[in-house]
Amino acid sequence: RHIIENDLLDTIIQLPNNLFYNTGITTYIWLLTNAKPADRQGRVQLIDANLLFRKLRKNLGDKNCEFAPEHIEAITSAYLAFQPIERQLDANGDPTGIAVQIFDNTDFGYHKVTIERPDRRRAQITRERLAPLRFEKSLREPMEHLWETHGEAVYDAGFLKAQAKPIVAWCEEQGITLNAKARAKLLDTANWKRLRELLAHGHTLMQAVGTEETADYNAFVERVNKALKARKIKLSATEKNAILNAVSWYAEDAEKVIDKSLRLSNAELAAVTARLGCDVADLGDFGLYKQPDGSWLTYASNADLRDAESVPLKDSIHRYFRAEVKPHVGEAWINLDTVKIGYEISFNKYFYRHKPLRGLDQVTADILALEQQADGLISDILGVPVAALSEVE
Numbered sequence: 076r077h078i079i080e081n082d083l084l085d086t087i088i089q090l091p092n093n094l095f096y097n098t099g100i101t102t103y104i105w106l107l108t109n110a111k112p113a114d115r116q117g118r119v120q121l122i123d124a125n126l127l128f129r130k131l132r133k134n135l136g137d138k139n140c141e142f143a144p145e146h147i148e149a150i151t152s153a154y155l156a157f158q159p160i161e162r163q164l165d166a167n168g169d170p171t172g173i174a175v176q177i178f179d180n181t182d183f184g185y186h187k188v189t190i191e192r193p194d195r196r197r198a199q200i201t202r203e204r205l206a207p208l209r210f211e212k213s214l215r216e217p218m219e220h221l222w223e224t225h226g227e228a229v230y231d232a233g234f235l236k237a238q239a240k241p242i243v244a245w246c247e248e249q250g251i252t253l254n255a256k257a258r259a260k261l262l263d264t265a266n267w268k269r270l271r272e273l274l275a276h277g278h279t280l281m282q283a284v285g286t287e288e289t290a291d292y293n294a295f296v297e298r299v300n301k302a303l304k305a306r307k308i309k310l311s312a313t314e315k316n317a318i319l320n321a322v323s324w325y326a327e328d329a330e331k332v333i334d335k336s337l338r339l340s341n342a343e344l345a346a347v348t349a350r351l352g353c354d355v356a357d358l359g360d361f362g363l364y365k366q367p368d369g370s371w372l373t374y375a376s377n378a379d380l381r382d383a384e385s386v387p388l389k390d391s392i393h394r395y396f397r398a399e400v401k402p403h404v405g406e407a408w409i410n411l412d413t414v415k416i417g418y419e420i421s422f423n424k425y426f427y428r429h430k431p432l433r434g435l436d437q438v439t440a441d442i443l444a445l446e447q448q449a450d451g452l453i454s455d456i457l458g459v460p461v462a463a464l465s466e467v468e
Contacts, residue, residue: 080180083107085120086120087121091124091128091140121426189383190409198323200277200285221235242261273318299318331374332374336372360409382407392409
């Protein structure tokens with residue numbers, strides 16, 4: 076990116092495979108300069124010399140070809156001419172010779188754009204869904220083992236310290252690696268008690284909210300918040316999310332999960348549209364949705380449904396989204412906060428030419444010719460005329 080944006084890249088030459096002794100990979104020559112002539116400024120020349128070579132009579136390691144003087148002359152002339160050269164085809168339709176294309180610097184650039192989709196969740200509080208709260212998510216296997224083996228004893232002072240060697244040995248047998256921090260947390264009685272308390276709060280919420288399944292996660296969260304407030308239960312954001320995540324799951328038929336509800340003045344709307352470069356009517360393409368009461372909603376995104384698009388620098392992100400994404404995923408939106416700029420130079424993309432498959436008549440003729448050739452070989456081996464073989468068939 077630094078090289079291209081500072082206009083330091085003049086030319087890239089693709090060389091044939093197996094040109095060097097110790098590698099068979101495709102290699103390239105990059106010509107860099109900070110003193111481009113005026114006619115080359117802001118542009119990059121790509122020269123595909125992959126097909127210019129002559130075979131060696133004997134391989135030298137991986138090296139099985141080399142440039143002939145006429146090949147070097149062709150590359151040098153193409154570089155100095157700084158003009159496009161179309162790839163030539165031989166009598167069989169196969170590409171041959173040199174090819175040259177010239178691009179603007181920005182032709183290689185793209186915006187990496189994150190495309191979000193709303194989270195939709197169903198929720199239901201049950202004892203089975205709450206049960207994993209007793210264990211740390213990252214330590215669930217060894218904690219479950221300790222609980223199943225020793226039960227309530229894990230909450231006794233000093234008990235876990237005495238189990239340090241057996242539990243470490245069990246983890247090694249199971250192929251579980253514990254670093255010092257994880258081992259300390261696993262054997263921390265206070266941590267076990269904190270998780271037990273969180274599980275108890277979950278059971279309290281189950282009694283208050285009920286065990287009915289709902290497709291409206293937003294209303295469910297409101298009921299949970301009211302129950303917590305009524306019972307004066309104070310949970311950190313992490314603890315609250317742990318309970319909510321344990322009792323909810325993604326479902327396509329559920330309501331969208333609301334992230335925020337906003338009231339925007341005309342001045343604030345103008346600032347938002349100016350920053351996003353769109354009209355008020357298009358704010359939904361950027362994740363801001365107007366409601367009948369005049370408020371604006373943003374929805375929580377689902378990480379599993381998140382996608383990314385590479386939009387050419389010369390194209391508009393919004394135009395690309397409306398043409399290439401929205402027709403297929405109507406509820407998606409653009410996350411401009413994560414946009415990154417990258418550059419990619421792919422010779423296959425610019426120089427590959429599809430060779431059409433041969434027609435059925437040609438394939439049939441080749442098969443018949445091979446059959447005749449095979450008959451001739453068999454007749455020579457057996458000393459029988461070809462016509463006699465046909466009679467046997």
